[in-house]
Amino acid sequence: xxxxxxxxxxxxxxxxxxxxxxxxxxxxxxxxxxxxxxxxxxxxxxxxxxxxxxxxxxxxxxxxxxxxxxxxxxxxxxxxxxxxxxxxxxxxxxxxxxxxxxxxxxxxxxxxxxxxxxxxxxxxxxxxxxxxxxxxxxxxxxxxxxxxxxxxxxxxxxxxxxxxxxxxxxxxxxxxxxxxxxxxxxxxxxxxxxxxxxxxxxxxxxxxxxxxxxxxxxxxxxxxxxxxxxxxx
Numbered sequence: 001x002x003x004x005x006x007x008x009x010x011x012x013x014x015x016x017x018x019x020x021x022x023x024x025x026x027x028x029x030x031x032x033x034x035x036x037x038x039x040x041x042x043x044x045x046x047x048x049x050x051x052x053x054x055x056x057x058x059x060x061x062x063x064x065x066x067x068x069x070x071x072x073x074x075x076x077x078x079x080x081x082x083x084x085x086x087x088x089x090x091x092x093x094x095x096x097x098x099x100x101x102x103x104x105x106x107x108x109x110x111x112x113x114x115x116x117x118x119x120x121x122x123x124x125x126x127x128x129x130x131x132x133x134x135x136x137x138x139x140x141x142x143x144x145x146x147x148x149x150x151x152x153x154x155x156x157x158x159x160x161x162x163x164x165x166x167x168x169x170x171x172x173x174x175x176x177x178x179x180x181x182x183x184x185x186x187x188x189x190x191x192x193x194x195x196x197x198x199x200x201x202x203x204x205x206x207x208x209x210x211x212x213x214x215x216x217x218x219x220x221x222x223x224x225x226x227x228x229x230x231x232x233x
Contacts, residue, residue, distance in 0.1 A: 002027065003037050015043075020207040064095040066227070067220050068124060071100070072131040072168035073138075075108065078180050078191070086188060088195070089116060090175065094131070094167040096223070097208055098216035100124050102175075102199050104192050110140025117146065131155045131165045174202075 002025070003018060013021075015038040019031045064070040076088040089103040100123075103116050117126070130147075132138040132154055139156075147154050157164030179198040185191040207213040214222065 003034065004041055004043070015039075016209070017207050017213075020213045064093075067093060067096045067098075067223055069127055070094040070129045070131065071127045072165055072171075073113075074133060074165070074168045074172060075135060075137070076172055076176070076180070078185070080185050080187065080191070086191065088175075088180075089113065090168060090172055091120075092168055092171045093127075093216070093220075096216045096220040097167070097171070097211060098203050098220055099171065099199050102195050104188060104195060106188075108137055110137045110142040110144075113137050113140075114143050114146035117150075117152075121150070126150055126152055129153050129155050131157065131168065133157050133162070133165060134159055178202075 002022065015035045016031060018038065019029070019034040022029060022034065070093070071091055072094050073089065073091045076090060077085055078088060079085050086104055086106055087108055089101075089105075089108055090099070091101055092099050100120055101116065105112075117130075120126070128151075130152055134156055137143065138154065143154070146152075162169050175198070179195060183191075183194050185194065202216070204215055204217045206215060208216060208219070211219040
């Protein structure tokens with residue numbers, strides 16, 4: 001059964017995202033039938049019950065009005081098969097949800113972060129704002145000088161308040177569930193190949209519910225076309 005095959009390769013996809021992929025393949029099936037079959041096959045996702053927390057007023061970042069205006073970046077940690085740890089530098093466009101790059105290495109400094117952003121400048125351009133937490137790499141003098149030189153504003157979240165930077169938190173959660181938790185890395189090169197393949201799949205294949213089930217790349221392309229039509233009209 002195709003539903004089982006899709007769920008086996010994309011183990012963190014719920015029935016709605018599976019339904020979108022089936023439609024792309026030409027299957028004439030509605031979401032209700034997919035849901036029934038998904039449940040009958042025992043494919044339902046299991047989520048941890050989260051404790052309710054008291055609501056507090058939080059800072060809502062201004063929304064971007066075009067691709068490549070606002071980025072969000074963070075670090076994650078994982079390990080190889082022998083227990084050696086490595087770090088992952090993640091980056092996402094807050095409007096299109098596209099990930100311009102994911103970088104893997106043993107360690108990072110503020111200077112290394114600035115260098116990676118500099119490499120992206122020639123390929124994608126640079127945003128006006130980048131949302132970050134208060135980690136030492138992001139508060140470093142090297143990154144501050146780079147941001148000032150390139151006229152990029154670093155917007156820091158409040159200490160202990162990840163909800164100030166929701167886009168990278170959501171991206172990292174999907175990345176953890178769909179990639180890091182699903183693979184056993186033999187080496188840094190193995191991790192780089194696997195993670196890059198996931199990033200490309202995320203940008204070009206994975207349906208995104210916040211984008212009306214478009215992929216980040218398709219959504220970005222649609223915005224570009226709409227802007228061109230608006231400018232010409």
